[in-house]
Amino acid sequence: MCNGLKGLTRSFAVVVLAAGVAIASTPPLQAEENMWPTLKAEAFGDRPIQEEDGMVVLETPQKVEDAALVPLTVRVPPHVKGKLKSLSLFIDNNPDPKVATLTYGPAAGTGGERSFSTRVRVDNFSHARAVLELEDGSLHMATKFLAAAGGCAAMQAKDPEADVAGMGKTIVRTFTPALKSSPIWSGQVMVKHPNHNGMQLDINTAKFIPALYVKEMTVTRDGELVFKLDGTFSISTNPNFRFTFGKGEKNDLDVVIVDTDGTEFTGQTQASGS
């Protein structure tokens, strides 16, 4: 099923799934095809991208153990001094290759290592890419290969009832750095959300469970934007994000999350004692 979807654009995939069309027999669409030139053109047009130039580092597990929950970490090393404009994550061979795009705001911070981590679904053997856009508009890319074995199997919830229970519960944390004067702090957002990818069959109705996933997340620190994230169903169930932000006065984080149904979830750190 997922193989048949490979390389389709999201909108087409959603239409096919929504129509409940049996696509299991669809022949794989050129599984070996290199998707990146198309993805690159869609996302960045003909802008040049510097590859592996040390401005951005992508960390992936040596071996993908659970294809439904693959941790990805992007680091922008401390020698990169300026502000960040955006960060885009791709998994070329996923049904929706665009994992997330972060558009940074004034509270994203400078003066230390910046980072972003999340967990993704990986449908098949694929390249994962992080494309960083700096303030000067230059683009920098780091690429890793993911040998995922689980494929669609791992896309299925271990316990569908548990995933839906408490949906929307949002936990926001800040981690006070050892040196409180450090200009870069880190935070975490976890949201209880199934992030349905639209590919799970409901056996009772013989229909696909509609895609329902976190589409937007806005993180602010003391009222100033850290980043706005546009997400897709390539992000794992119960989306989990670690990120850095610039030290502020109170360092209170507020988070607003909107899913594809338009449901809004909010969370904030507890009144700051730090």
Next chain:
Amino acid sequence: MPKTEETKQAACGCGAYPLSRRNLFGAALALAAAPLLRYDPAQAASVDPSEVAPGIFVHQGRYEVQSPDNRGDIANASFVVGSDGVAVIDTSGSAKMGAELREAIRAVTDKPIKYVINTHMHPDHVLGNAAFSQDEPEFVGHYKLARALGTRKESYLAANEQMLGPEAFEGSEIILPTRLIKEPTTLDLGDRELLLEPQATAHTDNDLIVTDTKTDTLFLGDLLFSVHVPTIDGSIKGWLALLDEIGKRNAARVVPGHGPKTMELPQALVPEQRYLKAIADDVRRQIAEGKTLSEATKTAGFSEKDAWKLFGQYHVRNVTAAFAELEWD
């Protein structure tokens, strides 16, 4: 005893499928007993169940991952013979293994095969079901088994075809249960009854405990692993809680999903409880320390590394599952 491709090829000494260690002993005996090379491959059948209690037969799977060589023979498969018929409890990991299991049943009894019970959804326990369709049994499972198999059917079949290879995989299919167990239920085999108890999410969300009340034998499926590292595909908290409950039960013997043919309560549970608790304790501590999932996968539970087979294949996945569950506590 059934003749198989494996034993036929092994007998002619030119097989792509060499004799397994387990078959070797039987083969050696057969060779020793037979003049010249009149070796009877039936003596080396890979399904060779033992009667562990009156009317209770268990075949032990290998401590391996699926391969063309083992043909999915990696989980225990059992059957219970009553005066009215037979119940099969798990059918091994391919239609070919299921067919051998069926032959082994037929070597013991010609009573009708009334029930094929699956203890949970995993392919190494259900892919042999296809071999029993001809008997038109009731296929019985936890009430969530149908959904679990229905949603994973394509991927289970694709993954197992790849691991087993086309020859060993041939004929394997997912057969959905025809009878779903939501409450404790007894199945009548004539002079004996089986008690079926659906469990809350533990190893998976569709674990079923089967008890032969006549001999006080508990079939725990993959709620109990021995030697083979446990795999978490449900809830580590649910599993630990259920193991505490199982430990309070009395039974003459338990049959694990992976491990020896029979074990005894409560000591059978101890290594698995220790393993799961090691992961839960380490992961909880790391979450409290603000560690990430990828950091946890490098250290949590590694004190158990030398205690299990297949640790390298499954442990990091177990830690990942545990972390994703426990971080919400």
